[in-house]
Amino acid sequence: MQEIHQDVLETAIDHLAEKGFFIWDDFIAKDEVSNLINTIKQDKAAGEFKKAGIGKQVLHQVDSSIRGDYIEWVDRQHPAPVVQKFINKIDELRTYINQTCYLGLKDFECHFAIYPENTFYKKHIDRFQQNAHRVLSFVLYLNENWQKGDGGELGIYPDKEEHIVEPVAGRLILFRSEILHEVLLSHKERISLTGWMLDKDMSLTFLQ
Numbered sequence: 001m002q003e004i005h006q007d008v009l010e011t012a013i014d015h016l017a018e019k020g021f022f023i024w025d026d027f028i029a030k031d032e033v034s035n036l037i038n039t040i041k042q043d044k045a046a047g048e049f050k051k052a053g054i055g056k057q058v059l060h061q062v063d064s065s066i067r068g069d070y071i072e073w074v075d076r077q078h079p080a081p082v083v084q085k086f087i088n089k090i091d092e093l094r095t096y097i098n099q100t101c102y103l104g105l106k107d108f109e110c111h112f113a114i115y116p117e118n119t120f121y122k123k124h125i126d127r128f129q130q131n132a133h134r135v136l137s138f139v140l141y142l143n144e145n146w147q148k149g150d151g152g153e154l155g156i157y158p159d160k161e162e163h164i165v166e167p168v169a170g171r172l173i174l175f176r177s178e179i180l181h182e183v184l185l186s187h188k189e190r191i192s193l194t195g196w197m198l199d200k201d202m203s204l205t206f207l208q
């Protein structure tokens, strides 16, 4: 491991196994947070964001009564070095989780998300028939100066317990994709980088 401290990795694994989720503050440095925010602003201005839908391919539909965010998928082709750095860190985490938990995580996918004022994402799970390969979900929040009353918290419900997670800049939440969760009504624009670790190499999906 180069970037990530061993202690926090071990704690993350323990929490994932015991509770199903782990909150990781300051996952990236402050200047990286600013760089990602600027990247989102530029990409938004360049028209890279599309209204997010539910379901994949032919079953894809846009329904604002379920989710109101706009997304841009990002991968290693994205030109911003800060995106590459984040992806490398997620990959390092994926490798470590595989070595310790044998989850067989082969790949990941991720997108930037913008929730405009007064939007939300209703209760759902990330692993379902059409997204059967999502094993772990992660969300990096990028809301500088987030304050109580701004809304847009993540509600996460493992075993009927309720946890409310504030979407503060630099915080990453990692959780098992079958856990019920929602984005509560956001009273301000809310930005994040959301992704999934997958038990399948997506470059091979044509074999499906």
Ligand SMILES: O=C(O)CCC(=O)C(=O)O
Pocket (backbone or CB within 6 Å): 113, 121, 126, 139, 153, 154, 181, 182, 183, 192, 194
């Ligand atoms: O942004 C969040 O807190 C969660 C987003 C989410 O649940 C999703 O995109 O599937």
Ligand SMILES: [Fe+2]
Pocket (backbone or CB within 6 Å): 124, 125, 126, 137, 181
């Ligand atoms: Fe989700």
